Amino acid sequence: MPSTTPPPLPTGPGSPQDVPPAPGSFPIDPDSLPPPIRDELTAPDPVAIDTSSAELKDGLNRCPKCGSTEIRQKPGTDELICLFCRHQWHSARVEEQFGLGEGIDQLEGTVIASGAKDIAADAASLMTFKCPGCGAEVTINVDNATSARCHWCRHVFTLNEQIDNGAVPDAVLPFHITKDDAVARIRQFVDKRRMFALKAFKEQFTPENVVGVYLPYMVVDANAAADVAGQGEIETRRYTRGSGNNKKTYYDADVYQLDRHVDFTVDDLPLESSANRSNLDTSRNTNNIINTILPFDTKNAVKWNASYLSGFTSEKRDLNVEQMKPHLEDQLLSIARAQIAGSTRRYGRGVRWEQERLDLHGSRWVSMYLPIWLYSYHQPGRNGGMLHYIAVNGRTGETMGSVPVQQWKLLLAALTTGSAIEGAVLWMLGYAS
Amino acid sequence: MIFNDDNGLWLLSLGPAGATGLYWMLYRYYRNTDKSHDFEHETTVEAQPVTGSDHKVDEIHGTREKFIRGNNVNNYRQRVQRMDE
Numbered sequence: 001m002p003s004t005t006p007p008p009l010p011t012g013p014g015s016p017q018d019v020p021p022a023p024g025s026f027p028i029d030p031d032s033l034p035p036p037i038r039d040e041l042t043a044p045d046p047v048a049i050d051t052s053s054a055e056l057k058d059g060l061n062r063c064p065k066c067g068s069t070e071i072r073q074k075p076g077t078d079e080l081i082c083l084f085c086r087h088q089w090h091s092a093r094v095e096e097q098f099g100l101g102e103g104i105d106q107l108e109g110t111v112i113a114s115g116a117k118d119i120a121a122d123a124a125s126l127m128t129f130k131c132p133g134c135g136a137e138v139t140i141n142v143d144n145a146t147s148a149r150c151h152w153c154r155h156v157f158t159l160n161e162q163i164d165n166g167a168v169p170d171a172v173l174p175f176h177i178t179k180d181d182a183v184a185r186i187r188q189f190v191d192k193r194r195m196f197a198l199k200a201f202k203e204q205f206t207p208e209n210v211v212g213v214y215l216p217y218m219v220v221d222a223n224a225a226a227d228v229a230g231q232g233e234i235e236t237r238r239y240t241r242g243s244g245n246n247k248k249t250y251y252d253a254d255v256y257q258l259d260r261h262v263d264f265t266v267d268d269l270p271l272e273s274s275a276n277r278s279n280l281d282t283s284r285n286t287n288n289i290i291n292t293i294l295p296f297d298t299k300n301a302v303k304w305n306a307s308y309l310s311g312f313t314s315e316k317r318d319l320n321v322e323q324m325k326p327h328l329e330d331q332l333l334s335i336a337r338a339q340i341a342g343s344t345r346r347y348g349r350g351v352r353w354e355q356e357r358l359d360l361h362g363s364r365w366v367s368m369y370l371p372i373w374l375y376s377y378h379q380p381g382r383n384g385g386m387l388h389y390i391a392v393n394g395r396t397g398e399t400m401g402s403v404p405v406q407q408w409k410l411l412l413a414a415l416t417t418g419s420a421i422e423g424a425v426l427w428m429l430g431y432a433s
Numbered sequence: 434m435i436f437n438d439d440n441g442l443w444l445l446s447l448g449p450a451g452a453t454g455l456y457w458m459l460y461r462y463y464r465n466t467d468k469s470h471d472f473e474h475e476t477t478v479e480a481q482p483v484t485g486s487d488h489k490v491d492e493i494h495g496t497r498e499k500f501i502r503g504n505n506v507n508n509y510r511q512r513v514q515r516m517d518e
Contacts, residue, residue, distance in 0.1 A: 105479075193463050227516065233493070233501040253493045253501075260485035267477040270470075282466040294470040330512065331472055337509040338473035343483040350504030357516040403463045410459055418452025425444045 063087055069156040071307040078174050078300065080307050091302035094171040100221070100366060101299065104265040107223040107362025110321065115170035115304065116218060116367035118320045129157050142167035144313045146306040158306035167316040169367035171301040174308050175212060175394040182373035182392045183207045185399045189390060196413065198404040201377055201388075212394065214309055214369035215290070216317035218273045219298050220328055221364040222266045226336030228356040229259040232347035253349055260340045268298045269331065271324055273317040273367065278327065286389045286402040293393040293400050296370050300395075314369060321365050333358050371395060379404045473509055 062069055068084035081088045095101050098113070128139045134153040140146065146159040146167060159168060177185075186207040194202060237252040272278035272291070280288045302308070333356055344351045371394025379386045390401030461467050505511050 196459060196463060228513075229516070230513075231490075231501065232487075232506075236492075248497065250495045250497060251493075251499065252495065254489055255491035255493060257488045257490045258485065260483055262480055262483045264478055264480035267479070269472060269476050280469065286464075288469050289465060291470045292465070292468040294472070295475050330510075333512065334509040335473050335476065335478055339478065339480045340483055341506055341509070343485065344506055347501075347506070349499070350501045351506040352501050352503040353505055353513050355514050355516045356512070400465060400468060402465055405460060405463045410456060413459070414452040414456035417455050418448045421451040422445070422448025425447050429444065 064089065071156070072310045073174050073308045075178055076176060078302055080305065091305050091308075093299075094301050094303050094366070095299050097303060098170075098366075100364070101267065104221045104223055104267055104364070107221065107265075107364055109362055111362070111364040112321055113170045113364075113366045115168060116321060116365045118322075119318065127159060131155060131157070142316055144315060146309050146314055156310070167314075168306075169216065169304055169317070169369050171366060172214065172304055172308050172369045173296055173298060173301040173371055173395060175312070175371040177371075177373065177392060177394050177397050179210065179212065179373070181397065182210050182212075182394075185392050185397060186210060186373075186375050186390050186401070189399050189401050190403060193403040196405050196410045198379065198406050201379070201404050204377065207375055207390075210373050210375045210392075212312040213372055213374050214312055214314040215277060215372055216273045216315060217270045217368050217370050218317075218319075218321070218324060219301075219366045219368050220266070220269045220271060222269065222328065222332055222360065223362040224266070224332050224336070225261065225263045225359045225361065226333060226340075226357065227259065227261050228337065228340060228353050229257075230351055230353035230355070232256045232258050232344060232351040233349035234346060235348050251349075256347070258344070258347075258351060260343060262336055262339050264336065264339060266332065266335060268295070269328070270294050270296065270298065270368075270370070271327055271331070273319045273324065274315055275318050275323075277315075278319065278324075284383075284386075286387065289389045289400050289402050290372065290374070290391045293372070293391050293396075293398045296393065296395050298368065298370075301368055309369070312371070317367060325360075325363075328363065329358050329360060332360065375401075377404065 063071055063082035063085060065087040066082060066085040068082055070083040071080055072083060073079070074081040074088060079088045079090050126139055126141055128137050130136075131138055131150045131153060133150065133155045136150055136152045138148050138150050138157050140148045140157065140159055142159060148157050149155070150157065190197070190205060190207070233253040233255055235251055235253050238249065240247050240249050242248050272287075277287050277290060279285065280291055282288050336358065337353065337356070373392035373394055375390040377388045379388060386404070388402040388404050390399070390403075392399045505513070
């Protein structure tokens, strides 16, 4: 049995998923092939950049000066601070350490950083550590945390080893926006949207309940080329026929066949690497809110250290690079079309692109935790209701949200306004006759 | 009678149009369903100069449409047929 079925063939213009089958999926089950071929097919892909750090071990992550495990991010900075001896230090920026900003135009194939490699099917979410201090067993649920405190001797445990469960990324971008700042921004955002807001939402509005959460992203560099073809029209004459109320405008135009090619590189494109978050269906969820507050200053991301996550929750990655490639190709095609639009200015009647092609020469994938302040409100309703988010970018402070509306109020306001306009029209018509 | 006049009937649609327009404007302002990451413009893109060709293939006379049918030059995210590799 093939492990994955190839995607269906394109059904016509605009099909969003019409990309070739993923390189990881085979039409024949590798297990039915002779061992040498099977071994070749199933051999692991090379890991090009190793971002795992030797100095950080799972378990006790100690202050380099005094050995305490009470380490936190110093608020408002990218530095870590030991709460015991006040020693401060800085994790290395991944941009320089692994050369992530360089050589994008030379990229070939798929380069995957060690924290972005495929998630093992049997990876466990619960990880248990034996406390070296007192011998107790401490469990971390990596679905939403990467650190825990031993309940007996109060040592702090952190998860730093890149095991294949998607919980430990290559890099982390620490929070800069403080909680007070985030609360003020959310309050300001909602204050501008109170009149037609759902009554229950307004009554239960407590922005102090905002949660700082690190969400998983793949930050992608790409080297690609795109071709598009279609037709454009230039107006040559415009004239009117008829008279009085039957006056109609007609156009003459020249029709051109166009094709365009562009080579381009993209630096640090962030893509959601959680299947749940990457579903941007606005009729079912408000994930587009979290998508809107992108981008982040990912150039300042630092090498992974779980101590940055103390006091925050996290969500682990559950998508692999091959699953995210159609999404990347879709966005690269959109970027290419935006670049090409400037070369079609002379076609005043517009251009209808009919065909397009993307050649992805190379891509580099780095897995990152990005900081977001998230306020949520659950609106009851059909199919489980709707979860409304208000999100604040933990670095730039960009704020976006979805405020549930009181439908009858909004309808009443619309109908009242419509009736007023209609009344004015009727009065004018009556006056004219 | 004025209601038999073309202009009069056209004006009558202003009321429903105003109501619908206001409803959607306010709904979007509250719910922001039309927003997403503007990655086409908010990402660092370095592009080589665009190359290509233009050939005149036809002429149209006396159309009443103001734009080419299916104009998608600014609708970057509308995917079209993929060319064969």
